[in-house]
Amino acid sequence: MKLSVQINEGPYTHAASDTAYQFTKAALEKGHEIFRVFFYHDGVNNGTRFTTPPQDDRNLVNLWSELAEKHNLDMVVCVAAAQRRGIVDPDEAKRNGKDGNNIAPGFRISGLGQLIEAGIQSDRLVVFGD
Amino acid sequence: MKLSVQINEGPYTHAASDTAYQFTKAALEKGHEIFRVFFYHDGVNNGTRFTTPPQDDRNLVNLWSELAEKHNLDMVVCVAAAQRRGIVDPDEAKRNGKDGNNIAPGFRISGLGQLIEAGIQSDRLVVFGD
Amino acid sequence: MAMLHTVNKSPTDRNTLESCIRLAKKGGSVLLIEDGVYGAIKGAAKADTVSNAMSGLSFYVLGPDLKARGISEDKIIDGIKVVDYNGFVDLVSEHDTTQSWL
Amino acid sequence: MAMLHTVNKSPTDRNTLESCIRLAKKGGSVLLIEDGVYGAIKGAAKADTVSNAMSGLSFYVLGPDLKARGISEDKIIDGIKVVDYNGFVDLVSEHDTTQSWL
Amino acid sequence: MSETKKFLYVNRKAPYGTIYALESLEVVLIGAAFEQDVALAFIDDGVYQLTQGQDTTGIGVKNFSPTYKALGDFDVNKIYIEKESLEARGLTLDDLMPLKYEDEDDDWAEKDSIHVVSSEELSEIMDQSDVVLSF
Amino acid sequence: MSETKKFLYVNRKAPYGTIYALESLEVVLIGAAFEQDVALAFIDDGVYQLTQGQDTTGIGVKNFSPTYKALGDFDVNKIYIEKESLEARGLTLDDLMPLKYEDEDDDWAEKDSIHVVSSEELSEIMDQSDVVLSF
Numbered sequence: 001m002k003l004s005v006q007i008n009e010g011p012y013t014h015a016a017s018d019t020a021y022q023f024t025k026a027a028l029e030k031g032h033e034i035f036r037v038f039f040y041h042d043g044v045n046n047g048t049r050f051t052t053p054p055q056d057d058r059n060l061v062n063l064w065s066e067l068a069e070k071h072n073l074d075m076v077v078c079v080a081a082a083q084r085r086g087i088v089d090p091d092e093a094k095r096n097g098k099d100g101n102n103i104a105p106g107f108r109i110s111g112l113g114q115l116i117e118a119g120i121q122s123d124r125l126v127v128f129g130d
Numbered sequence: 131m132k133l134s135v136q137i138n139e140g141p142y143t144h145a146a147s148d149t150a151y152q153f154t155k156a157a158l159e160k161g162h163e164i165f166r167v168f169f170y171h172d173g174v175n176n177g178t179r180f181t182t183p184p185q186d187d188r189n190l191v192n193l194w195s196e197l198a199e200k201h202n203l204d205m206v207v208c209v210a211a212a213q214r215r216g217i218v219d220p221d222e223a224k225r226n227g228k229d230g231n232n233i234a235p236g237f238r239i240s241g242l243g244q245l246i247e248a249g250i251q252s253d254r255l256v257v258f259g260d
Numbered sequence: 261m262a263m264l265h266t267v268n269k270s271p272t273d274r275n276t277l278e279s280c281i282r283l284a285k286k287g288g289s290v291l292l293i294e295d296g297v298y299g300a301i302k303g304a305a306k307a308d309t310v311s312n313a314m315s316g317l318s319f320y321v322l323g324p325d326l327k328a329r330g331i332s333e334d335k336i337i338d339g340i341k342v343v344d345y346n347g348f349v350d351l352v353s354e355h356d357t358t359q360s361w362l
Numbered sequence: 363m364a365m366l367h368t369v370n371k372s373p374t375d376r377n378t379l380e381s382c383i384r385l386a387k388k389g390g391s392v393l394l395i396e397d398g399v400y401g402a403i404k405g406a407a408k409a410d411t412v413s414n415a416m417s418g419l420s421f422y423v424l425g426p427d428l429k430a431r432g433i434s435e436d437k438i439i440d441g442i443k444v445v446d447y448n449g450f451v452d453l454v455s456e457h458d459t460t461q462s463w464l
Numbered sequence: 465m466s467e468t469k470k471f472l473y474v475n476r477k478a479p480y481g482t483i484y485a486l487e488s489l490e491v492v493l494i495g496a497a498f499e500q501d502v503a504l505a506f507i508d509d510g511v512y513q514l515t516q517g518q519d520t521t522g523i524g525v526k527n528f529s530p531t532y533k534a535l536g537d538f539d540v541n542k543i544y545i546e547k548e549s550l551e552a553r554g555l556t557l558d559d560l561m562p563l564k565y566e567d568e569d570d571d572w573a574e575k576d577s578i579h580v581v582s583s584e585e586l587s588e589i590m591d592q593s594d595v596v597l598s599f
Numbered sequence: 600m601s602e603t604k605k606f607l608y609v610n611r612k613a614p615y616g617t618i619y620a621l622e623s624l625e626v627v628l629i630g631a632a633f634e635q636d637v638a639l640a641f642i643d644d645g646v647y648q649l650t651q652g653q654d655t656t657g658i659g660v661k662n663f664s665p666t667y668k669a670l671g672d673f674d675v676n677k678i679y680i681e682k683e684s685l686e687a688r689g690l691t692l693d694d695l696m697p698l699k700y701e702d703e704d705d706d707w708a709e710k711d712s713i714h715v716v717s718s719e720e721l722s723e724i725m726d727q728s729d730v731v732l733s734f
Contacts, residue, residue, distance in 0.1 A: 001353045003352065003353075006597070008362065010140075010172065010175075010215065011214070011215070012214045012215065012618050013171060013172050013215075013617060013618045014616070014617055014618075015268070015294040015295075015615060015616050015617070015658075015660075016268075016294075018658060018659065018660060019268075019293060019294055019325075019658075021659075022324070022345045022658065022659065023345055023348055023349065025345070026344075026345035026346050026348065026349045027349045027352075029346075030346060030349055030350075032349065032353070040487065040491075041143060041483065041484065041487055042140065042143050042172070045140075045175065045215060045216070048215075048216035049216070049228075050216035050217070050218045050228055050230070050231075050232060051213065051214060051215060051216040052213040052214075052222075052226040052228075053213065053214050054210075054213075054214075054661075056661060057660070057661040058659050058660060058661070061216075080184075080487075080490060081487065083181065083182040083183065083184075084141070084142045084181060084182075084183050084184075084483075085140065085141070085142065085143075085175060085178075085181060086175070086178035086179070086180035086181040086191075086232060087180070088180045092182075096182040098179075098180055098182075100180070100230040100231070100232065101180075101230070102180060102216060102230065102232055111494065112490060112491050112494040112495075113494055113497070113498070115491060115597075116471075116491070116494060116495045116498045116500070117498075119469065119471060119500075119595040119597070120467065120469055120498065120500065120595075123353075124352050124353065124357070124358060125358070125595050125596075125597075126266075126352055126358045126360070127358075127360040127362065127596075127597065127598050128268075128360065129268075129360065129362040129598070130362060131455045133454065133455075136732070138464065142483050143482060143483045144481070144482050144483075145370070145396040145397075145480060145481050145482070145523075145525075146370075146396075148523060148524065148525060149370075149395060149396055149427075149523075151524075152426070152447045152523065152524065153447055153450055153451065155447070156446075156447035156448050156450065156451045157451045157454075159448075160448060160451055160452075162451065162455070170622065170626075171618065171619065171622055184526075186526055187525070187526040188524050188525060188526070210622075210625060211622065214618075241629065242625060242626050242629040242630075243629055243632070243633070245626060245732075246606075246626070246629060246630045246633045246635070247633075249604065249606060249635075249730040249732070250602065250604055250633065250635065250730075253455075254454050254455065254459070254460060255460070255730050255731075255732075256368075256454055256460045256462070257460075257462040257464065257731075257732065257733050258370075258462065259370075259462060259464040259733070260464060262591070263590065263591055268616070269616070270613055270616070270644050270647075272377065272643065272644055272687060272688065273376060273377060273612070273613070273643070273644050274375060274376055274377075275374065275375060275376075275508060276476075279476070279507060279508055282548070282583050283507065283546075283583055283586060283587045283590060284587065284590075285587045285588065285590065285591040288591070294615070294616045295613045295615070295616030295617075295644070298613065298644070298647065298688070301688070301689060302689065303689030304687075304688050304689045305687045305688065305689075307689075323657065324656075324657025324658045325615070325657075325658060327653075327654045327655075327656070327657050327658075328614075328615050328653060328654065328655040328657065328658045328660065328662075329613070329614065329615065329647060329650060329653060330650040330651055330652040330653040330654070330664075331650070332652070344657070356594075357593060357594060357595070357596055358596070359474070359590065359596040359598060360596075360598045361476075361598065362476070362484075362598045362599065364726070365725065365726055370481070371481070372478055372481070372509050372512075374508065374509055374552060374553065375477070375478070375508070375509050377643060378611075381611070381642060381643055384683070384718050385642065385681075385718055385721060385722045385725060386722065386725075387722045387723065387725065387726040390726070396480070396481045397478045397480070397481030397482075397509070400478065400509070400512065400553070403553070403554060404554065405554035406552075406553050406554045407552050407553065407554075409554075425522065426521075426522025426523045427480075427522075427523060429518075429519045429520075429521070429522050429523075430479075430480050430518060430519065430520040430522065430523045430525065430527075431478070431479065431480065431512060431515060431518060432515040432516050432517040432518040432519070432529075433515070434517070446522070458729075459728060459729060459730070459731055460731070461609065461725065461731040461733060462731075462733045463611075463733065464611070464619075464733045464734065
């Protein structure tokens with residue numbers, strides 16, 4: 001079955017990203033296709049490579065990046081939400097005159113249309129949030 | 131009177147940063163001293179210079195940076211909370227092997243002891259959060 | 261087949277469990293996750309609301325979230341089924357639509 | 363002078379206003395801010411809780427947050443005083459301690 | 465992409481205290497371009513999003529409430545408000561902004577987008593949806 | 600800096616669903632070095648932070664509950680739990696981790712850090728505090 005996942009909260013502060021990660025991993029291991037993982041609201045904060053969580057805890061950003069690499073996941077960070085919160089890729093940095101970028105491997109920044117498309121194309125959309 | 135302010139949530143998602151800003155501004159205009167503004171939990175996300183909010187809305191990061199410059203505010207971002215969430219200054223970047231930093235002007239990264247000290251030194255501590 | 265509702269907040273913190281139960285159509289299912297698992301405990305504040313709703317809705321609770329919070333399965337309201345993440349995925353695929361009560 | 367309590371959540375969303383009222387010591391004050399201002403409306407779900415608490419606590423509401431939400435002052439429970447950010451600062455300095463109910 | 469699905473946007477949070485109401489509206493506006501069957505539900509504190517006379521000057525935040533009035537122009541004209549949620553908050557329809565649209569199938573007659581429905585009716589509407597986006 | 604103030608940490612949120620419980624504990628640990636008069640209050644869902652037998656293996660998150668047991672070693676031994684909050688959740692003291700400390704003024708006798716108090720008693724304790732940190 002074709003599933004999509006929406007994540008509305010950043011890493012650590014709320015359990016949304018953790019639960020979504022466990023759900024997505026289980027779905028992939030059961031043989032489902034993940035059409036897209038869409039990061040909205042504070043969820044965009046999952047996509048920064050600048051985090052350094054404590055050594056004795058999970059590194060959520062890395063977990064997502066690794067899952068994306070292993071399963072060729074399409075992980076989309078909403079551009080409007082990212083601009084409000086300071087998640088930037090090289091293109092966005094150029095467009096908005098920023099002197100650097102912080103996007104993590106496996107994430108790409110794109111528009112809200114990608115969420116609607118995920119809703120249309122997927123058999124199921126599951127939202128994780130606060 | 132000597133006041134300190136603690137902010138527990140990032141910009142835009144929750145009203146905490148807005149309310150704290152209006153409160154701090156009013157306190158300064160009334161002649162109170164602001165001993166420290168301490169950013170904890172997701173509040174550390176107020177301290178990134180990578181945000182580009184829509185033109186027709188307030189730019190919270192800039193508002194804080196400007197208020198800090200005008201009144202010589204001490205704005206401290208908690209280091210442990212910042213590491214979890216990807217707020218980095220040049221020192222932190224070096225220490226944690228990051229290839230850039232995103233700290234906004236007027237913010238400095240330091241330890242939780244700065245919050246306790248604010249509690250001890252200030253006549254009042256006001257917390258803004260979710 | 262009907263709708264799957266997820267509730268992720270404690271019923272003593274927010275109103276989501278009650279709103280979900282008020283608006284979920286009979287025949288659907290409710291999965292308690294994250295802090296929502298506190299709603300599955302026998303004898304807690306909103307336990308009657310859940311028990312009463314069980315005539316029209318099937319209730320599930322996410323086991324890993326129960327364990328994390330130190331809630332043993334014998335404390336769970338009778339009739340609520342414990343599932344793991346695989347079971348969560350199965351519930352999503354078995355129901356036509358998922359609605360998250362955030 | 364006593365304690366100032368701030369409540370920033372709607373009483374129909376969370377339990378903070380009720381907990382604040384249960385635990386605030388008589389003689390203290392409660393300031394409703396942000397979505398907490400919905401707790402100041404006459405005839406709303408928890409209006410009686412607030413009215414009853416007014417014998418022991420002074421209630422204030424942040425005017426700019428009321429206006430933002432389209433609540434005119436004539437809809438406010440009698441006896442709740444409307445303050446602006448300057449009034450918020452004054453309340454903080456007039457009370458010994460501030461407790462935020464988050 | 466030719467398939468038409470029933471999208472339901474569920475709004476349960478008050479405006480300004482958090483950003484969910486505003487960012488939900490941004491999804492609705494973008495989504496309107498996809499020619500799907502779109503409906504919005506306002507439940508619990510979500511009904512506060514539609515109150516009249518919002519004026520955010522004092523809090524320095526953008527007032528996005530006028531955008532709701534533009535939804536009709538984007539063919540978003542199925543707005544369901546739960547009666548029980550309104551009543552629990554001491555609100556009536558008069559407290560809310562009137563939301564209208566012009567019906568192209570009825571000689572562009574102006575019609576109400578807002579439908580106040582019971583919990584039971586809303587529960588039926590939800591159940592018929594293909595995609596539920598919750599804010 | 601020689602002044603001693605009464606710090607009260609108010610914990611009202613369940614663990615793991617959000618990070619507030621964990622990050623509150625981090626403040627308490629750092630704060631313990633400042634030799635202030637420290638107390639912790641657990642109210643509402645905050646009482647869930649202290650339940651026995653937490654095992655986070657399945658959710659892949661760090662189990663920070665053992666840290667509460669170490670609080671006594673940091674001279675943090677005034678832990679107030681609201682009786683009404685416990686009861687509303689169907690919990691008794693037996694469901695919580697025992698938190699102890701050794702009293703240096705009483706020949707290092709082991710004593711309970713936890714005090715179950717009524718709303719009224721807690722309200723008095725709050726009122727006596729100089730600094731309230733809320734999580």
